[in-house]
């Protein structure tokens with residue numbers, strides 16, 4: 001069953017998590033229901049894509065209202081396809097919520113065990129990874145394009161939580177809407193890194209299409225890395241939604257040839 005369930009035109013929720021864990025808000029936005037124009041039509045939430053900042057802020061306010069999670073409680077990151085994770089506290093609230101300039105530099109993942117904070121990251125094909133250790137109240141989100149995936153940002157989150165005395169068996173992960181295997185064709189350069197990332201175990205996640213061209217399943221690559229990091233198979237939810245196949249719902253960097261908006265992953269504990 002698809003873990004990401006559409007709640008209205010503007011976002012999907014990780015339904016089973018939200019039913020099990022009261023006060024949790026977790027999901028992924030669509031491209032619909034906003035005010036942006038042109039390539040960014042209509043719910044672009046990314047500041048760095050040369051959309052009108054006023055429209056991006058108005059779109060963010062719209063999502064804040066839909067989620068009942070004020071923009072002043074959000075945090076956002078610069079996202080540089082690296083694997084730096086940042087632990088967030090209430091003192092960080094609002095950082096990166098209303099401008100790209102104020103966002104956390106060189107950061108591709110967040111985690112926190114405090115309430116009243118919405119961890120957000122932007123996407124258009126890269127894989128959003130959502131984490132929760134319900135007993136410890138820890139939540140997290142990470143941005144995994146091919147570089148973050150082969151850099152094992154998924155494993156780094158599990159290790160960071162290990163420092164907080166959270167075992168991999170206590171962690172649930174949801175792999176969110178992103179580019180599917182059929183839509184994601186890469187060259188040997190990328191595949192070399194994929195092979196290296198899977199050296200510690202895991203099934204191959206790509207297929208040769210033609211000479212030097214491979215179809216890569218980034219969602220499955222992240223699942224294999226999570227399994228190799230000790231997260232039990234039954235703890236991992238995986239979407240079947242593709243940002244590139246689904247023209248109606250999602251922006252896609254590949255499909256739209258780089259000129260497009262961004263969806264947003266979000267996870268947070270509400271204070272009440």
Ligand SMILES: [Zn+2]
Pocket residue numbers: 179180181182183242243244245246
């Ligand atoms: Zn696809």
